[in-house]
Amino acid sequence: MEQENLSPEDSLQLIQSMIDKAKNTVADNSFYFLLWGWLVFSASIIQYILKVVLESPYHYLAWTLMFVGMIVSTLYGVNQHKKRKVRTYVEEVLNYLWIGIFVSYILLGFIFARLGWTNCFPFYMMMYSIGTFVSGRALKFPPLVWGAIASWILAVISTFTSYDANILLSSLAILVSYIIPGYLLKNKYRHMQLHV
Amino acid sequence: MFKDLDPILHSQLRLAVVSLLIGVKEAEFTFLKEETNATAGNLSVQINKLKEAGYIDVVKQFKDNYPQTMCKITPAGVKAFEQYVKNLHSYLSVDVAKITSRK
Numbered sequence: 001m002e003q004e005n006l007s008p009e010d011s012l013q014l015i016q017s018m019i020d021k022a023k024n025t026v027a028d029n030s031f032y033f034l035l036w037g038w039l040v041f042s043a044s045i046i047q048y049i050l051k052v053v054l055e056s057p058y059h060y061l062a063w064t065l066m067f068v069g070m071i072v073s074t075l076y077g078v079n080q081h082k083k084r085k086v087r088t089y090v091e092e093v094l095n096y097l098w099i100g101i102f103v104s105y106i107l108l109g110f111i112f113a114r115l116g117w118t119n120c121f122p123f124y125m126m127m128y129s130i131g132t133f134v135s136g137r138a139l140k141f142p143p144l145v146w147g148a149i150a151s152w153i154l155a156v157i158s159t160f161t162s163y164d165a166n167i168l169l170s171s172l173a174i175l176v177s178y179i180i181p182g183y184l185l186k187n188k189y190r191h192m193q194l195h196v
Numbered sequence: 197m198f199k200d201l202d203p204i205l206h207s208q209l210r211l212a213v214v215s216l217l218i219g220v221k222e223a224e225f226t227f228l229k230e231e232t233n234a235t236a237g238n239l240s241v242q243i244n245k246l247k248e249a250g251y252i253d254v255v256k257q258f259k260d261n262y263p264q265t266m267c268k269i270t271p272a273g274v275k276a277f278e279q280y281v282k283n284l285h286s287y288l289s290v291d292v293a294k295i296t297s298r299k
Contacts, residue, residue: 006208008201008287014208015281018215021231025220082260085227088220 025086030186037178039069044171052164090138101131121166125155125173132177143181151177200283204249209242217269225265
């Protein structure tokens with residue numbers, strides 16, 4: 001890009017094109033949605049099989065899969081942080097949001113361990129929606145918003161159903177709020193990279 | 197003709213750098229280089245001019261043993277950019293509010 005005399009029209013065009021470029025630099029967050037989506041989905045299905053089909057008293061051990069998510073997320077996050085050449089305000093706010101959600105999940109685990117797990121699923125389904133909803137609005141990506149709304153509806157429904165049914169409802173909630181929007185988000189970023 | 201336009205910003209590369217930085221929290225030198233297609237030498241000179249004018253902050257640090265230069269627009273830079281766009285508006289009969297509101 002050489003220096004030269006700019007007309008006001010050229011200046012405006014340049015400002016517009018640079019602002020557009022900066023707008024398209026939001027990092028691909030789909031990895032986290034897919035990682036946690038598939039881990040929670042798998043844990044729900046494994047717990048259901050252990051509890052309902054095999055009648056094992058150790059069905060809750062299926063959720064130890066979450067430790068895999070913590071390790072993989074941390075390693076991936078550190079690696080991505082090093083790679084990023086630009087930081088946007090939206091990314092920073094979303095990072096803090098997800099840290100807050102992560103701490104809340106850990107606290108929910110502590111709270112239910114103290115008070116009993118019987119009614120845990122409506123709360124978890126409600127939690128799935130928060131990060132998805134805010135991310136969807138911030139990234140202007142409606143599938144995340146619709147997934148969040150669907151998971152909120154499932155959270156209400158789960159207050160009318162049994163614990164066993166709620167395990168399956170939880171897997172459905174994570175499918176609509178993390179997994180499906182996660183794949184759509186991944187496709188969007190792939191498409192954006194091809195056309196930048 | 198363009199006496200009201202800030203001479204620091206009224207240069208293709210410096211305006212491109214400020215326009216990129218106005219929408220982000222901070223950006224690496226390499227990001228600015230890729231997006232503006234400028235040479236490292238020219239970009240470095242223009243970044244120094246913006247820094248001397250107080251429009252951007254430049255922090256040099258090491259990341260994994262490699263030098264890294266982070267650039268960030270300052271409040272004075274934001275003000276100067278807004279004034280520059282306003283002055284452009286006085287030359288043109290177009291609505292630039294659309295552009296500034298998108299940052």
